[in-house]
Amino acid sequence: MNFNIISYIIYIPIIFFITVKIGTFSIYLGVMLFLNLFLFLRGRKKARQSAKQLPSQ
Template sequence: MEISKTILGYIIYLPIVLFLTLYVGKTLFKNSIIYMNDIFKNREELAAATNTLFKIGFYLLNIGFALLILKLSLHENSTQQLIEALSFKIGKYTIYLGIMLFIHLFLFFRGKKKSKKAISESYDH
């Protein structure tokens, strides 16, 4: 019994996007704890908890989006069409994941800036 190209596409697509999501998330949140500790001065427990909540939200949002765009529409059952469809779908997801990474970095830098501003204002009063 031959497996259809669409099912094969799902078997290829899902591990790739899950790996990308987990790799980017692990890297982002391993390094973002530094920013969280800076934002939440001397409150490491709060920084770690906030970082964990960001991480869970990141995974839920990105894995949810990957599943939402899962559908492969192959008009022919050809290998070429499967490769092109996977290339487009994984490429689109990778761009989305990169945008999400930069949004999180923006939020970390914004939080750091607000924290620094609040500290300088407390010294002024």
């Protein structure tokens, strides 16, 4: 492909914009993954503790 300086001026901001959006979304997904994992493990721990406190029948 034959690119000239005008093509670089046009495509560089577009590529930068797309990479910023993908990076932001990836960070967001990572944070949500760890938040869900934390809440799941916390709920599991509380469920086990409450199961131990119940009188057996």
